[in-house]
Amino acid sequence: MSSPSRSPQQSQPNQPGQPGPHTVQPVLQLQNLTRVHGSGATEVHALRGIDLDVFPGELVAVMGPSGSGKSTLLTIAGGLDTPSSGRVIVENTDITAADRKTLAALRRRSIGYVFQDYNLIPALTAAENVALPRELDGTSARKARREAIAALEEMDLGHLADRFPDEMSGGQQQRVAIARALVGDRRLVLADEPTGALDSETGESVLALLRARCDAGAAGVLVTHEPRFAAWADRVVFLRDGAVVDQTIRSDADSLLTGRTAE
Amino acid sequence: MSIRHGLLALLERGPRYGSQLRTEFESRTGSTWPLNVGQVYTTLSRLERDGLVEQDGEDGAGHALYTITEAGRAELKLWFEKPVDRTSPARDELAIKLAMAVGAPGVDIRDVIQSQRRHTVKAMQDYTRLKAQALTALESGAERERDDVAWLLVLEQLIFQTEAEARWLDHCEARLIRLSATAPRDGAPPAPATPPRRAEPGRAVSRPGA
Numbered sequence: 001m002s003s004p005s006r007s008p009q010q011s012q013p014n015q016p017g018q019p020g021p022h023t024v025q026p027v028l029q030l031q032n033l034t035r036v037h038g039s040g041a042t043e044v045h046a047l048r049g050i051d052l053d054v055f056p057g058e059l060v061a062v063m064g065p066s067g068s069g070k071s072t073l074l075t076i077a078g079g080l081d082t083p084s085s086g087r088v089i090v091e092n093t094d095i096t097a098a099d100r101k102t103l104a105a106l107r108r109r110s111i112g113y114v115f116q117d118y119n120l121i122p123a124l125t126a127a128e129n130v131a132l133p134r135e136l137d138g139t140s141a142r143k144a145r146r147e148a149i150a151a152l153e154e155m156d157l158g159h160l161a162d163r164f165p166d167e168m169s170g171g172q173q174q175r176v177a178i179a180r181a182l183v184g185d186r187r188l189v190l191a192d193e194p195t196g197a198l199d200s201e202t203g204e205s206v207l208a209l210l211r212a213r214c215d216a217g218a219a220g221v222l223v224t225h226e227p228r229f230a231a232w233a234d235r236v237v238f239l240r241d242g243a244v245v246d247q248t249i250r251s252d253a254d255s256l257l258t259g260r261t262a263e
Numbered sequence: 264m265s266i267r268h269g270l271l272a273l274l275e276r277g278p279r280y281g282s283q284l285r286t287e288f289e290s291r292t293g294s295t296w297p298l299n300v301g302q303v304y305t306t307l308s309r310l311e312r313d314g315l316v317e318q319d320g321e322d323g324a325g326h327a328l329y330t331i332t333e334a335g336r337a338e339l340k341l342w343f344e345k346p347v348d349r350t351s352p353a354r355d356e357l358a359i360k361l362a363m364a365v366g367a368p369g370v371d372i373r374d375v376i377q378s379q380r381r382h383t384v385k386a387m388q389d390y391t392r393l394k395a396q397a398l399t400a401l402e403s404g405a406e407r408e409r410d411d412v413a414w415l416l417v418l419e420q421l422i423f424q425t426e427a428e429a430r431w432l433d434h435c436e437a438r439l440i441r442l443s444a445t446a447p448r449d450g451a452p453p454a455p456a457t458p459p460r461r462a463e464p465g466r467a468v469s470r471p472g473a
Contacts, residue, residue: 049425063384065433065436110403193407208395208398211395225433227383227387227425227429228386228387228391228422230384230387231387231388231390231391231426232388232391236384236388238380238381245361245377245382246377246379246381248381248385248388249385
């Protein structure tokens with residue numbers, strides 16, 4: 001479908017192996033995604049034909065007023081909800097067509113979530129929390145722990161490994177949650193208002209970590225209503241009433257400051 | 264005025280010549296407000312006229328050096344102590360534009376808001392990237408630390424300012440939608456809430472003003 005809201009930047013060829021300007025495949029592809037709640041007179045169109053590609057190394061922020069479909073988009077992208085039509089492709093697998101087993105495996109192996117309220121398991125230490133998805137995926141406890149410690153250390157969180165959630169600050173818990181989202185080979189992180197419960201400076205450190213993980217090759221989708229946090233993204237997509245109405249495109253920051261380019 | 268006091272503040276650290284002042288001013292503020300050498304010399308001669316600085320010999324390369332006087336120090340102290348006046352706001356083009364867009368025929372105010380929002384958020388992205396670079400520079404090097412801190416503060420001011428604007432735009436949009444939902448059918452001026460799609464060029468959706 002063609003709508004005037006469609007951005008020319010998103011019309012990359014998506015078939016694996018097809019030559020195009022991007023030789024790199026998107027980690028996440030949303031294709032003509034719609035979601036309708038209810039039917040008949042009470043029908044609500046939560047999403048109306050969303051197209052979005054997220055490439056490795058890219059952090060995309062999704063903004064919009066409440067009820068614009070931001071969270072619906074994220075839950076469908078992560079396979080927690082199913083679209084009414086359209087496709088969700090994660091690491092070249094169409095999760096809308098996948099059977100339950102494939103979907104469950106994909107969720108364990110490829111997709112990490114970060115929620116506003118951290119969602120760490122209170123009875124497990126930071127390292128155990130991070131190791132959990134790997135263990136669920138069949139990795140031995142010892143190897144899973146090793147990977148968890150490595151993930152924590154890579155994010156300068158090694159000192160928190162043996163702490164329980166209630167022994168950590170909100171910001172620390174959220175950073176551990178990001179480590180959990182990206183442990184092992186996972187490189188898609190979906191973050192729903194991850195800074196919502198944090199003060200402004202702590203929120204910023206969480207965003208800086210998310211940014212750093214994307215710079216290191218992960219693909220991230222960040223839902224937020226805070227422009228200051230969205231500004232850490234490479235691209236900001238604006239939703240309104242379930243459709244993409246606009247987006248920013250990354251530019252050379254130095255062009256902003258005339259004095260700098262002259263030097 | 265800010266260039267005047269900015270130069271006084273730099274001169275308080277010791278004698279300097281014109282282009283050196285320009286370089287130091289820009290490295291503090293990250294060239295956000297570029298100065299040309301002409302402006303620097305014009306300002307210096309006014310400061311000299313007012314007895315706040317004086318010429319004081321030359322450096323080895325023959326540059327005329329300026330130093331701050333006691334009166335200059337007093338003026339600078341006063342500047343730091345006195346808050347910047349916010350009671351007579353500068354004219355803001357965006358506020359004027361939105362005020363004019365309310366009820367303007369042929370103008371969809373939500374499109375005006377959205378195109379500004381895109382631009383504003385984009386500027387925030389750019390500032391934020393510069394800020395991330397500044398933070399990295401601060402963590403890695405100690406040499407120009409003072410300038411890096413100053414630059415970081417200026418950048419964050421730009422980020423907070425653009426953020427305030429983005430939030431205000433969100434607020435305007437929400438208010439307009441609320442007003443148009445409660446407005447009497449024919450009368451009152453609030454702008455219409457348009458369907459959730461971009462306006463085609465030339466599409467006029469605004470009601471004629473009542």
